[in-house]
Amino acid sequence: MDIEDNNSPVEHEHSVECNTHISDQDYDISPALAEETDSSHRAYKEVVKKLLPDVLFPTHIEYRDALEEYLSVYASHFIESIGRNSWVSLFGDKIFAEIKNKGRSKRNDIAAHICNAMFTTFGKDRLERIDNNTFPVKITEWKNSKKTKKAYEELFTNHELLSKIGYSVFRSHKEEELSTMHCAYILPICDILLNLKSSNDRSVTRHVYAFLRAFEKNSPATPQIMEEITEAEEKKAEKATK
Known part of the structure; x- marks a missing residue:
């Protein structure tokens, strides 16, 4: 996956703490x-x-x-x-x-960890593992299977499942609740892998911020949020070709 950066104008202040102190003379960058x-x-x-x-x-x-x-x-x-x-x-x-x-x-490394954590969390009895190098026809069949569709639905209805995936990826947050940003990122990544109607990697950022807006309004995260974005992108692409 190649997850693009966002273009959001929102800015926040963050600082970086370094544990090892080296003088300018020792290491002049x-x-x-x-x-x-x-x-x-x-x-x-x-x-x-x-x-x-x-x-x-x-x-x-x-x-x-x-x-x-x-x-x-x-x-x-x-x-x-x-x-x-x-x-x-x-x-x-x-x-x-x-x-x-x-x-x-x-x-992108984090996205790969999310995919692996998703398969591990579900287990092979609930979700068969598939390789990205699998032939497209086989991937389509896999996404169309009842088992895969059920797993996809569970991501949006079983908060405990989402938390397990999140905590296995974002280990530094093990003792605290996952942030809405982390939850909003996990869902589109899993969507790309599981959902036959999923759009491409470039839509991930838009999906993330759509989920964040829903969370801010205390609205549930649903597959429809991503479907609406995908449909809008398809219509935009159609207009561009006319």
């Missing part, structure tokens, strides 16, 4: 930020690791704030040396695209 180097990739990876999965779709500002927090430990002089305006431009022109790609990769 600043010259590497303008280039693709092992040091820059290491920095971006650590920032993504700190943000995700708590923040599944970090905004431009969230990524930048997190990287600034990281730099305050490993290269505290860097932003001051080039100036705030130059730093903001550097991040927007070059760094953001690279760090966002790493965030997308991490999110």
Whole structure:
């Protein structure tokens, strides 16, 4: 799966705490930020690791704030040396695209974990495991089976089932209730795998935010939410071809 980032203008403040303190002299990352180097990739990876999965779709500002927090430990002089305006431009022109790609990769890993957790939670008696490399005809037959359809329906009616999948993926939240964002992300990922009418990976973000809006209104999460988005996208595609 390739789950795109959202384009939401909503911004939240997050900070990154680093446990290991290394002086600028020991590990100077600043010259590497303008280039693709092992040091820059290491920095971006650590920032993504700190943000995700708590923040599944970090905004431009969230990524930048997190990287600034990281730099305050490993290269505290860097932003001051080039100036705030130059730093903001550097991040927007070059760094953001690279760090966002790493965030997308991490999110895709989480999606894969969700799929595995789903099969494990249901068990082979309730849901037969299938490989993504299976022939399309076989996948269609599998999605059309009574067992798969029943499992799909249970995702929306059995909150305990959804929680088990979530806690096995988001282990850091084991002692607390799963966030609405995590629940809203699990459902579209499972939908892609189980639902014959599911749209492609690019619709996941729209589905996530549709579920979040439903949760905010204390409305139940239903398959119809995704079906409405899929139908709207199909109509839009039809108009574009005319």
